[in-house]
Every structure is written in structure tokens, then in C-alpha cells.
Amino acid sequence: MRFSAAIEPIRQPARRSAQRSTPERLPGRTSLNYTRDGGEYWAHVDFQPIRSASGALTSFMAICTDLTERKRAQDVAKNCWAMSICISVLRTIQRLSARFNYTLTV
Numbered sequence: 162m163r164f165s166a167a168i169e170p171i172r173q174p175a176r177r178s179a180q181r182s183t184p185e186r187l188p189g190r191t192s193l194n195y196t197r198d199g200g201e202y203w204a205h206v207d208f209q210p211i212r213s214a215s216g217a218l219t220s221f222m223a224i225c226t227d228l229t230e231r232k233r234a235q236d237v238a239k240n241c242w243a244m245s246i247c248i249s250v251l252r253t254i255q256r257l258s259a260r261f262n263y264t265l266t267v
Contacts, residue, residue: 191228203228 189207196202204225211220257263 201229203232 189205191203191205194202194204205228207224207226209222209224210218211222213219
């Protein structure tokens with residue numbers, strides 16, 4: 162697991178309005194990040210509030226998930242789909258050209 166930045170706890174006490182309005186889980190974020198040697202990786206970060214025993218908001222916790230392999234698989238699937246469309250169009254053109262005795266030249 163790789164992290165692009167360190168997450169620090171909140172040092173100031175939370176306000177009452179923030180305590181009431183903070184949901185138990187905040188929306189995550191997916192972004193393209195870079196390692197120190199310049200390599201790319203996709204990461205999804207989820208944020209969760211940390212509360213004291215009394216229910217007061219004290220800090221947030223970030224959970225980082227590496228999505229690089231999933232993104233690569235999606236790209237491969239997208240490319241395969243586009244290639245299958247091209248192949249089906251070419252086969253249709255070949256069938257039509259054979260039907261009308263037309264020779265295709267590329």
C-alpha cells in the first residue's frame with residue numbers, strides 16, 4: 162500500500178454544529194497519484210470521522226486503497242470492446258463485398 166500524503170489528526174476541538182452535521186462516513190475520492198520515482202498509481206481514499214466516547218468529533222481517519230490493477234483491467238476491457246466493434250464492422254463489410262462481387266483493397 163502506498164500513500165501520497167500523511168494524514169494528521171485535527172488539533173483544534175470541533176464545533177457543535179460540525180459534530181451534529183458530520184455523517185458517519187464521508188464520500189471518498191479517486192485520483193491518479195505518483196510515487197517518488199515517478200510511477201503512476203490510482204488510489205481511492207475514504208474518510209471516516211473518529212468520535213470520542215461521548216460522541217464528540219475528535220479527528221478523521223483516511224483509508225487508502227490502491228486501484229491500479231482495477232483501472233488497468235478496465236482499460237483492457239474497454240480496448241477489447243472497441244476492437245470487437247471494429248472486427249464486426251470489418252466482417253460486415255467483407256460479407257457485403259462478397260455478396261456484390263466487389264474486391265476490397267486496403
